[in-house]
Amino acid sequence: MEPVEYFEVECPEPVGREYYRKIADVVLLDHNLLRVIHKLHIFIDPNVPIFVATGVTKKLPGVVRVRDFADVSEREGRVTISIGDEAYLSFLLRILWDRFGKERVNQPDRFTVVLAPGEGEEVDIADLPVFDPSESIFKDLIYALQVIQPEGFKVRRQFYGKNRFYLVASEDTLPENIEDLVRQKFSLMGVEA
């Protein structure tokens, strides 16, 4: 596994900085997120008080389609899907139910789904996108950062996109020029916001 390239905690209190460096390290390790983080800069000023975490993620795996985890075969107008990796089954079932209705999606056993599409209905199951890992990684990342941040910082703003993420939190209203602060923290890592 590639190590995190940049990992800094910035804080006016040197003792607090060391504690939070350790906390961030433990939390990210526990949530298995060190593998997706490329760079991370955390800034905490308890005097304001404000918490800013900015970071860059590594290249994430792409969207999971049906053919990535199942075999699809079509015979006599029925489509049979043999599931290889059960992890995505629940997402797939939900999509199929929405599209075909429960009465036409049959599941004779745990690893088999049989579809009965209507006459002339176009079915391209193999390429159907089922799961986007970036969505759940975003949720996991933001959750982990909320665990790292000092407790009680209920006013939050968060962003994720183009491999960048940030979370700003405080117990007071966030200042209007918060974007400038975030940009400044990104530039410390040598990254444009």
Place this chain on the structure above:
Amino acid sequence: MTHVPVTYKGGIYRHDEIIDLIEDLGGYIIQKHVIAQEIVLQALVPREDIELIRRIGKPLTGDITPSPLVGTEIAVVSPSLEIHHLPHASCDVAEYIRRFGAKTNMVGLARGFGKRIAQLNDEERDVINEHDLAVYLLGDFEACIERKFPVLRRGIDVPIVLCGGPPTEALREIIDPPVDGYVGGIGRFMHRTKESEEIEKLEEVVREITRVMDRHREELARDPLSISPARLMDIIAENVEEIHDVLSPTPITVQMRGLRVKLPYDTFAPVIRKTAVDEGVTIGDLAAVSPSRMRDYILVRIKPFSETNLVL
């Protein structure tokens, strides 16, 4: 006869002999745990008889060790019961103090988090005041502790031991008026305490609590209680049958200045008040029996000699 708090650990075989021995010597069993084939007794025993108990317990693979906190109830106060403070820090400290005989209760504040927004409500204040001592486990930043601690200690009249991330000296400097004890270097952390220096930190917390408790005991000795809490516990256990139906691990919790009796207040407070301690003396004469803020329990606060002119 001075009683010393001890823990006896030994095999379950013939352990009733040890219990009888402690009771015959005039000691009190505060709590009894049966863990598989082992028994752990927390007791107050006469100082001069410790050797005798050790000698008799030896063939039963028993060992007796001093436990300075037996007979105390301690509140471990955490700013919240969220993942930021649990399970590590709060639980690790509470569990470690328990090993030295204290009965610890975790008090997670409803709105204790944050710096400006931290609050302590009246119920939390009263619950903390029902204990012998409060251990406050705060965070890692000096600026936060300095700002929020005055709010969290408002109205608390039991001794306080303050734990936080900054060094002990720094804590001492920022807290005004001073509290009874300080332990620095143990603030918010997210991992289990298992390294030797982390265990040493927990030891330091226990040493600080013991020091504060010893000083508190000395103060109490100047105006002694009318009856020892452990003896009062025995009297209630003998006279109030229903206490034996309570499933809590400690149906009667012994504190330094009284007891917490885990029976409904409305039904049993009159019964306890009328229970005779000696000829012509009832518990109501020696102690204030009041409702506890913890569930529907009864809090018994023993009055000092100066109020009752009695020592039993």
